[in-house]
Amino acid sequence: MDKEKNQYHNEFAALVKITMRDGDATESEKGFLSHLSTKLRMSTSEYEGIMANYLSYPLETIPTNKMKLQNLYTLTQLVCEDDSITGAEQKSWLERMGKGMGFTHQNVQYIADKSIKMMQEGADLDAFVDGITNINQ
Known part of the structure; x- marks a missing residue:
């Protein structure tokens, strides 16, 4: 392979x-x-x-915050494009992925909500990273 x-x-x-x-x-x-x-x-x-x-299979740690946000962007994009998982299940799955990626348990709900909202609004990668990075502001 x-x-x-x-x-x-x-x-x-x-x-x-x-x-x-x-x-x-x-x-x-x-x-x-x-x-x-x-x-x-x-x-x-x-x-x-x-x-x-x-x-x-190993669960590898994502080495940088930027890579973590890029991965979250890609996952959010895939979830929002797919019809097999919708609504609350999208959020629940992204929360689960966020925890697995190392986002704090306290913020993961907000991050999942914000991720879906920004993707629905058509955010590009830069806007997405900025939005999640500054979620508490």
Whole structure:
């Protein structure tokens, strides 16, 4: 497997691990993961392999706050574009991802709300990063 593909598998597996670890993933969240695997051009066997073995993949710490915000932007974009996860489930899933990415538990609800609102308003990456960085101002 090439290095880029392996990185996508690791990142996807991390999303699966965060989604599934509490045992309360909704069918919509599972559907979203399935849809996301298609967007990543994963084969059915790759997807099924990750879903069956997600606990064996590492959760890597995101090294910088900027990278964390860039990842949150991408995830928010994907969630807002997808019809398989909507409304309160979008927010709940983003909160779960935010906690897994290292955002504080005290702020993650506000961050998820703000992320969805800014994406719905068409924020680009720079505006998104600025908005989340200055969420308390």
